[in-house]
Amino acid sequence: MTFEGNRTKAVILIPTYNSAGTVRETLGSVLAQGAHLERLAAVWVADDCSEDETRSIVNATWDSSVPLQILSAEQNLGERGNVNRAARTIRAAADWMLILHADDVARADWLALMLERIDACDTHVASICSSWDNWMPDGSVR
Numbered sequence: 001m002t003f004e005g006n007r008t009k010a011v012i013l014i015p016t017y018n019s020a021g022t023v024r025e026t027l028g029s030v031l032a033q034g035a036h037l038e039r040l041a042a043v044w045v046a047d048d049c050s051e052d053e054t055r056s057i058v059n060a061t062w063d064s065s066v067p068l069q070i071l072s073a074e075q076n077l078g079e080r081g082n083v084n085r086a087a088r089t090i091r092a093a094a095d096w097m098l099i100l101h102a103d104d105v106a107r108a109d110w111l112a113l114m115l116e117r118i119d120a121c122d123t124h125v126a127s128i129c130s131s132w133d134n135w136m137p138d139g140s141v142r
Helices: 023-031 034-039 054-061 078-090 110-120
Strands: 010-016 042-047 068-072 096-099
Touching: 010 023, 010 078, 010 110, 023 054, 034 110, 042 054, 042 078, 054 068, 068 078, 078 096, 096 110
Parallel strands: 010 042, 010 096, 042 068
Antiparallel strands: none
């Protein structure tokens, strides 16, 4: 399922709210996905009316030829409201939306695995999930 050369009609959505302390690392993990990142149509950040430096950190951190789109809410909608607003906006531009929250760090092979599943799935598939580990304050992973 590709378009525009080798770009998959998929986007990453990063919902944010006062995420200045974590969003840089989240975006860094997305940027570290290597050549697989170039297959995306865009990366979207849906900011839920943050009162900190989230948006400026996002703009300063993003360094890719893959387009970055920022949706800024005029009032706080809550997590679900923010994600739903973004999904309504994005749905015309993408068949797949990969959600990575602003306090998540993607594993090095996360995007490759997700795109592999997308490429292999039937048109009737509506959702694909990935696993996660809990990164503890002491640095251990469970």
